Amino acid sequence: MPNSELMPIGVFAQRSGLTSSALRFYADSGLLPPAEVDPVTGYRYYDADQLARATALRQLREIAMPLAAVESVLDAEAEEAARLLDEHVAKIVGDAAAALQKAGVIKSVLGANVPSLLIATLKGPVLADAVERVLTATAHEPGMAVLAGLHIEASHEAITLTATDRYRLSTRTLVPPEPPAQTWAGTVNGDDLRAAVAEVRRSARVRIEAVPHGIWLRMPEREDRHCRLLSEDFPDHRLMFASLGEATTRATVSKDLLLRALEEHPGERIALHVGDHGVNVRSADDEHPGIPLPATVTGEDLQIRFEMTTLYPAVSTAIGPDVMLDLRGYDRPVTIRSADRGDLTTLAMPVKFDHSA
Incomplete structure (x- = not known):
C-alpha cells in the first residue's frame, strides 16, 4: 500500500499545474518519475517534495524549452541553470526578431505592385552617425512601442530624425544633396535601424524609400535593408518645442570637461x-x-538638478567641442546643442525639487 503522505496523480496534478497525462509523459521520459507505483493497480503517487521540480518543469515548458534542455536546467546548480535559461531566452528573442524582420520584408514584397516613394538620398556615414546619436533617446517601455522608434520627417528642404524616451528628446536635421521631392513622415522601428547601421555606415550613398509598412535602405553593392514602421502616433514634439519659451540662462561649456565632471561625480543625481x-x-x-x-x-544664476542617466547621454551625443545649455528655470526642459552647429538638439528634463529649500 502507498504511504498515506503521498499524493495520487490527480491531486499532484492540481497542485503542480500539470495535467495527469503530462505527468505520465514526464514520468515515462524520466524527468519526473513518481515516488511510488502500486504494483497491483499501477496507480502513481507523488511526494510533496516533488512539487518544486514539477512546477519548475511546467514553467520551463511554458517558455518552449526542449525536453533535453529542461532536464539539464533541472539537474544543474543554480548558476549553471541561470546561464542555460539566459541562452534559451536569447535564442527565442533572436528568433522572434528575425521572424518579425522577415515578415516585414514579406509584406513589402506582397505589396511590390505599390510603387515606393523616394524619401531622400544621403551619405551613408552621415546617416549612420545621425541615427546612432538620436537613437540614444529611445526606450523600450511596455505598451509604448513608439518610444523605441525613430520618427523620420521629410520636408522639401531636409530630413529630420527625432526620438524620445519621455525624459529626453533628441532631434537632428540632415540636408540631402538633392531636397526631397515630396513630404513624408513615419516612425521606424529603432531595433531594425540599429541592426542596419553597420551596413549603412559602409555605404557611400543610401536611398531611403518608403513602402507600405516600412522603409527600404537601398545601398549599392550591399544588401538592402528593410525597417518596419510602427503604427502608434509619435508624440507631438513640435508642440513641445513651440511651448518651451525663451531661455533665461545660457551657458557654453567644454563638452569634454563637462563629461569628465559627470563621470567623476559619485552620485546618481547631480546639480548644475x-x-x-x-x-x-x-x-x-x-x-x-x-x-x-x-x-x-x-542671464540669471540658476541651480538645476538632473538624473545622471538623463544628462550624461544628452551631453555625450552633442556634436563639437563645446555644448550650449539653454535653461528656462529649475523645473523646465533644458536644450542641449552644439555651440557652433544647430543640426542636433536634445531636450533634457530636470528633476523637480523644492526650489525654496
Missing part, C-alpha cells in the same frame, strides 16, 4: 549651479564638493 563664475557640477544633496568648470554664462 550656473552663474557668473561658470558651471559647478555638484551633488544634488550638496553633500559632496562641487567641480567648477569654466563657462561663458549669460
Whole structure:
C-alpha cells in the first residue's frame, strides 16, 4: 500500500499545474518519475517534495524549452541553470526578431505592385552617425512601442530624425544633396535601424524609400535593408518645442570637461549651479564638493538638478567641442546643442525639487 503522505496523480496534478497525462509523459521520459507505483493497480503517487521540480518543469515548458534542455536546467546548480535559461531566452528573442524582420520584408514584397516613394538620398556615414546619436533617446517601455522608434520627417528642404524616451528628446536635421521631392513622415522601428547601421555606415550613398509598412535602405553593392514602421502616433514634439519659451540662462561649456565632471561625480543625481563664475557640477544633496568648470554664462544664476542617466547621454551625443545649455528655470526642459552647429538638439528634463529649500 502507498504511504498515506503521498499524493495520487490527480491531486499532484492540481497542485503542480500539470495535467495527469503530462505527468505520465514526464514520468515515462524520466524527468519526473513518481515516488511510488502500486504494483497491483499501477496507480502513481507523488511526494510533496516533488512539487518544486514539477512546477519548475511546467514553467520551463511554458517558455518552449526542449525536453533535453529542461532536464539539464533541472539537474544543474543554480548558476549553471541561470546561464542555460539566459541562452534559451536569447535564442527565442533572436528568433522572434528575425521572424518579425522577415515578415516585414514579406509584406513589402506582397505589396511590390505599390510603387515606393523616394524619401531622400544621403551619405551613408552621415546617416549612420545621425541615427546612432538620436537613437540614444529611445526606450523600450511596455505598451509604448513608439518610444523605441525613430520618427523620420521629410520636408522639401531636409530630413529630420527625432526620438524620445519621455525624459529626453533628441532631434537632428540632415540636408540631402538633392531636397526631397515630396513630404513624408513615419516612425521606424529603432531595433531594425540599429541592426542596419553597420551596413549603412559602409555605404557611400543610401536611398531611403518608403513602402507600405516600412522603409527600404537601398545601398549599392550591399544588401538592402528593410525597417518596419510602427503604427502608434509619435508624440507631438513640435508642440513641445513651440511651448518651451525663451531661455533665461545660457551657458557654453567644454563638452569634454563637462563629461569628465559627470563621470567623476559619485552620485546618481547631480546639480548644475550656473552663474557668473561658470558651471559647478555638484551633488544634488550638496553633500559632496562641487567641480567648477569654466563657462561663458549669460542671464540669471540658476541651480538645476538632473538624473545622471538623463544628462550624461544628452551631453555625450552633442556634436563639437563645446555644448550650449539653454535653461528656462529649475523645473523646465533644458536644450542641449552644439555651440557652433544647430543640426542636433536634445531636450533634457530636470528633476523637480523644492526650489525654496
